[in-house]
Amino acid sequence: MAYSMEKLREEKVFKDPVHRYVHVRDRVIWDLIGTKEFQRLRRIKQLGTTYLTFHGAEHSRFNHSLGVYEIVRRIADDVFIGRPEWNEDDRLLSLCAALLHDLGHGPFSHSFEKVFDLDHEYFTRAIILGETEVNQVLSRVGKDFPIKVAEVIAKTSKNKLVVSLISSQIDADRMDYLQRDAYFTGVSYGHFDMERILRVMQPREDQVVIKQSGMHAVEDYIMSRYQMYWQVYFHPVTRSAEVILTKILHRAKYLHEHGYSFKSQPIHFYSMFNGELTLEDYIKLDEAIILYYFQMWQEEEDPILRDLCCRFMNRNLYKYAEFEPAKEYKKLAELSVLFEKAGIDPDYYLVVDSSSDLPYDFYRPGEEEERLPIQLLMKNKEIRELSRESEIVDAISGKRRTDHKLYYPADLLQDDSTEPLIKKQIRKLLEIE
Incomplete structure (x- = not known):
């Protein structure tokens, strides 16, 4: 029997708090889960520093990847099976892409990427196509199979239907992480009727469509x-916490570039500091490694690195104030001068951080990130874009919400043992009691 068709003698199951069980019957999937590159995802949290806010958010990229796989398995084996628009030959491709879609994430993913100018999608592709255990498994399916999987994850595949299962505005990735993150953070916001959405999904040549009768379940999902x-x-x-994490990495990089002698040498960082990060080096990185350095750097001679690491490890985080950069840039400049006079480095202790989200958008050709819209299959078989039928979705379509905060160490500003008059001025500007 061909490797691609081989089944396990007995179905394997993972007990899962979101989907109850994750079912594995395909030998290829079981072998991929057992690779060292996939097992590494157990050591990378799904939500980075969120565990410092919601103490239950300790789940990993491994949990999430299995969840995305399970949703796609259900779609392929229960929802799409037997439909003329669905090609059974795409089943294994869909399952492998779902399982491996987050393979290249690094420790504290997005913060880490910003500092060292990395791209987890690049490393996902590199792991799939490189000299890895994952590549060995995929290559047993077919010589060009690793390339096909990588193209689906990178959204460059010609197989648009399979791509839409993994990456669209209503896909298995989002459906898993919303429910999983809601479960582990203990909030009620992320829950929606996934069972209903799966029942009303139908395959088309270029993407999944939703039957009109399921529109309200999709509205609930978007909200x-x-x-x-x-x-x-x-x-x-x-x-x-992300601001402090980012500043620790920036400080360590700065010290290395200026010849600082670390008590605990950051050997795992050298290739990144020097812009020579290899795939082998990258795969060795996980959050246990990063936290080890943060723990050790609490005893460094450099006062900024020492302080930042103590803050992160002991959750002594910065406070924040609402901030509008366009209107308050003069205030920021004034604060920067005062921080320097007070002996507090504004590069590390006065930080503007911005968040932005676009909850739903219709198709805008040529934009940097083209968003495939959610299409409804009407009763008369016409295809209609979701926001044209839903007043709720229309109200938020194309509307980007942005939020800015100014972060600072309140404890240092309350300590009047040094520069009390300047710190009083700072507290007045920041409206600290």
Whole structure:
């Protein structure tokens, strides 16, 4: 029997708090889960620093990847099976792309990427196509199979239907992380009727469409996404932790570039500091490694690195104030001068952080990120874009919401043992009691 068709003698199941069970019967999927590159995802949290705000948010990219796989497996095996628009030959491609879609995420994903100018999508592709255990498994299916999987994840595949299962405005990725993140953070916002959405999904040549009768379930899904972004993903306390994390990495990089002698040498960082990061180096990185350095750097001679690491490890985070950059740029400049006079480096201790989200958008050709709209299949078989039928979705379509915060260390500003008059001026500007 061909490897691509091989089944396990007995179905394997993972107990899952969101989907109850994740079912694995395909030998290819089981072998991929067992690779060291996929197992690495157990050591990378799905929500980065969010555990410092919602203490239950300890779940991993591994959990989420299995969840996305399970949703796509259900679609392929239960919803689409037997439909003329669905090609059974695409089943394994869909399952592998779903399972591996987050393979290239690094520790504290997005904060890490910003500092070192990395791209997790690049590393996902590199792991799939490189000299890895994942590549060995995929290559057993077919010589060009790793390329096909990588193209689906990168959204460059000609198979638009399979791409839309993994990446669109209503896809298995979003349907899993909204429910999973809501479960582990303990909030109620991210819950929606996924069972109903799966029942009303239908395959078309270029994407999944939703039967008109399921429109209200999709509205609920979009509003759940909107609420989760503003109540969980962009929570200002989580963003405070991200600011400090980012500044630790910036400081460590700066010290390395200026010849500082670390007590705990950051050997895992050298290739990144020097812009020479290899795939082998990248795969060795996980959050346990990063936190080890943060723990050790609490005893460094450099006062800024030491302080930032103590803050992160002991959750002594920055406070924040609402801030409008366009209107308050003079205030920011004044604060920067006062921080320097007070002996507090504004590069590390006075930070503007912005969050922005576009909950739903219709198709805008030529834009930097082309969003495939959600299409409804009407009773007369006509295809209609969702916002043309839903007043709720129309009200938020194309509307980007942006939020700015100014972060600062309130404890240092309350300490009047040094520069009390200047700190009083700063507190007045920041309207600190």
